[in-house]
Amino acid sequence: MTKIREAITAKVQATIPMERQIQGAHLYDKTRRWVTGTNGQKMFVESPIPPVDDLEIGEIDLSNPFLYRQGRWQSYFERLRKEAPVHYQANSPFGPFWSVTRHADIIAVDKNHDVFSAEPFIVIGVPPRFMDIEMFIAMDPPRHDLQRQAVQGVVAPKNLREMEGLIRSRVREVLDDLPVDEPFDWVQKVSVELTARMLATLLDFPYEQRRKLVQWSDLAASMEQTNGGPSDNDEVFAEMRSTVRELSALWYDKAARLAGGEEPGFDLITMLQSNENTKDLIDRPMEFLGNLTLLIVGGNDTTRNSMSGGVLALNQFPEQFEKLKANPDLIPNMVSEIIRWQTPLAYMRRIAKKDTILNGQFIREGDKVVMWYASGNRDEAVFERPDELIIDRPNARNHIAFGFGVHRCMGNRLAEMQLRILWEELLTRFEDIDVVADPEYVQSNFVRGISRLMVRLTPKATG
Amino acid sequence: MAVVTFVSHDGDTHQAPLEEGRSLMQVATENAVPGIDGDCGGEAACGTCHVVVDPAWAERVGSSEAGEEGMLAMNPEREPTSRLSCQMVLCEAWDGLTVRLPEFQM
Numbered sequence: 001m002t003k004i005r006e007a008i009t010a011k012v013q014a015t016i017p018m019e020r021q022i023q024g025a026h027l028y029d030k031t032r033r034w035v036t037g038t039n040g041q042k043m044f045v046e047s048p049i050p051p052v053d054d055l056e057i058g059e060i061d062l063s064n065p066f067l068y069r070q071g072r073w074q075s076y077f078e079r080l081r082k083e084a085p086v087h088y089q090a091n092s093p094f095g096p097f098w099s100v101t102r103h104a105d106i107i108a109v110d111k112n113h114d115v116f117s118a119e120p121f122i123v124i125g126v127p128p129r130f131m132d133i134e135m136f137i138a139m140d141p142p143r144h145d146l147q148r149q150a151v152q153g154v155v156a157p158k159n160l161r162e163m164e165g166l167i168r169s170r171v172r173e174v175l176d177d178l179p180v181d182e183p184f185d186w187v188q189k190v191s192v193e194l195t196a197r198m199l200a201t202l203l204d205f206p207y208e209q210r211r212k213l214v215q216w217s218d219l220a221a222s223m224e225q226t227n228g229g230p231s232d233n234d235e236v237f238a239e240m241r242s243t244v245r246e247l248s249a250l251w252y253d254k255a256a257r258l259a260g261g262e263e264p265g266f267d268l269i270t271m272l273q274s275n276e277n278t279k280d281l282i283d284r285p286m287e288f289l290g291n292l293t294l295l296i297v298g299g300n301d302t303t304r305n306s307m308s309g310g311v312l313a314l315n316q317f318p319e320q321f322e323k324l325k326a327n328p329d330l331i332p333n334m335v336s337e338i339i340r341w342q343t344p345l346a347y348m349r350r351i352a353k354k355d356t357i358l359n360g361q362f363i364r365e366g367d368k369v370v371m372w373y374a375s376g377n378r379d380e381a382v383f384e385r386p387d388e389l390i391i392d393r394p395n396a397r398n399h400i401a402f403g404f405g406v407h408r409c410m411g412n413r414l415a416e417m418q419l420r421i422l423w424e425e426l427l428t429r430f431e432d433i434d435v436v437a438d439p440e441y442v443q444s445n446f447v448r449g450i451s452r453l454m455v456r457l458t459p460k461a462t463g
Numbered sequence: 464m465a466v467v468t469f470v471s472h473d474g475d476t477h478q479a480p481l482e483e484g485r486s487l488m489q490v491a492t493e494n495a496v497p498g499i500d501g502d503c504g505g506e507a508a509c510g511t512c513h514v515v516v517d518p519a520w521a522e523r524v525g526s527s528e529a530g531e532e533g534m535l536a537m538n539p540e541r542e543p544t545s546r547l548s549c550q551m552v553l554c555e556a557w558d559g560l561t562v563r564l565p566e567f568q569m
Contacts, residue, residue, distance in 0.1 A: 107503065107504075107506055107508060110508065111506060111507075111508045111530065141533065145533075145536060145537065148537060149536075149537065149539075152537060152539055153539050156539050156540070156567075156569075157540075157566070157567030157568070157569070158539075158540070158566065158567065160567075397500055397501075397502045398502060398503070398504055399502075402502075402509075404503045404506065404508035404509055405508045405533075405534075406533050406534070406537065408508070408509055408510070410537075412569075413567070413569070
């Protein structure tokens with residue numbers, strides 16, 4: 001029966017134009033909201049989160065999308081690591097789920113894809129129907145492996161060597177244009193701009209339109225049903241339509257140029273088209289959109305927030321900035337430490353495929369299990385003085401922000417390289433990068449994002 | 464003293480003492496052999512301690528197990544005798560073992 005349904009879905013997906021499908025899905029979603037009387041109603045309204053010690057252990061709910069913004073997350077994680085490292089929350093707005101908060105337990109779950117499945121989603125919640133696009137981050141082996149292998153090459157270290165010069169020249173362009181001695185928003189002018197340029201390059205997307213990728217990524221990554229974000233379904237569907245239109249056009253344009261004898265480029269789309277397992281991806285629209293969205297989101301929010309987080313962290317620990325200026329050779333280690341400290345994605349979620357025991361807790365088949373990377377990276381059993389940024393921390397590379405196991409971040413080396421180059425170029429230009437106002441944070445239980453970071457630059461004295 | 468040898472992509476060699484019962488990744492990182500990260504601490508879960516075993520030694524050190532293989536399979540630069548060095552537990556008989564380091568770790 002499932003097989004038949006799958007076959008019909010596949011057929012429908014392949015024959016009805018993607019845009020029309022999304023239009024239909026949007027209509028469906030609007031009707032659902034109208035029927036259930038939830039139209040225009042927000043799932044989450046911000047209210048002050050109590051200190052963790054005011055709560056019973058079972059009341060602790062890490063899915064609250066305001067935990068990071070309100071700065072309560074550290075104490076919440078710390079209490080769970082100490083008192084209930086594998087913790088059950090029975091009544092969250094996203095349903096019941098387990099939280100795994102210690103470094104060692106997280107690795108145990110992440111490694112074990114035979115017991116803990118990444119399907120069908122890696123966020124706590126469930127996306128609206130028809131927005132449940134398929135991506136390999138949320139597939140188990142062997143399907144995962146085939147799709148990932150098709151695109152892995154684009155960020156393989158060998159390819160990165162070719163890209164280094166390009167990345168450096170773009171970083172220089174952006175930094176040379178920054179205002180000095182007057183406040184500006186680092187997030188928009190540096191973090192978003194640099195990651196947008198990188199994305200356009202990886203996809204060979206029209207360069208002047210690169211901010212569209214950012215717009216899509218931000219909306220797709222902030223749906224309230226999935227992670228408590230603020231994005232509005234009507235807006236997401238509209239943006240989804242235009243993204244599909246543009247990415248499909250890009251796909252067909254590439255295919256035509258390739259067929260016309262043009263040298264194949266080294267971008268993601270060309271790679272997908274040249275691989276046996278993905279060359280007809282365009283005929284599987286939800287997978288097509290899913291995997292491209294995955295690569296866009298994966299290269300967007302993450303590096304962006306590490307670019308902002310590094311500046312914030314060095315302001316909170318100014319002696320580390322002095323240490324850095326005295327010894328720029330620490331940059332590579334500092335990059336790992338910044339990624340640990342920021343942990344741009346708070347968690348990945350799994351579903352138990354069978355009954356199992358994890359650190360003494362009995363987990364049933366079908367239970368949701370959330371691995372809180374943001375907590376593992378502050379685990380005092382692994383990192384001394386875990387809340388501090390220590391740029392020469394000897395085991396900074398043991399951070400867990402890229403995940404472990406078959407789903408380990410495939411863009412890790414690209415991210416490290418982008419951050420390394422950014423800091424190399426910053427140090428040659430600026431004496432100080434001062435944060436001049438309280439930062440603003442994103443609403444989400446998944447993305448640990450900084451939405452605004454006002455800074456003032458002091459240029460290096462010349463001569 | 465029993466030793467193991469690491470040959471870098473550029474042909475430089477580094478030696479580390481063979482300590483029985485410890486993994487090849489551990490002796491490499493403890494002796495500052497460049498080119499081995501070992502980010503996950505020895506869990507075969509990150510793929511950053513990839514080495515290519517000298518074919519003359521391949522049979523003696525054995526091949527990768529399922530979990531290790533899963534990580535290696537994602538590496539476009541893997542070779543027939545590729546291993547994750549964290550899964551290679553040293554024994555005395557491996558005195559003189561030589562492995563080559565890939566140009567980059569994943």
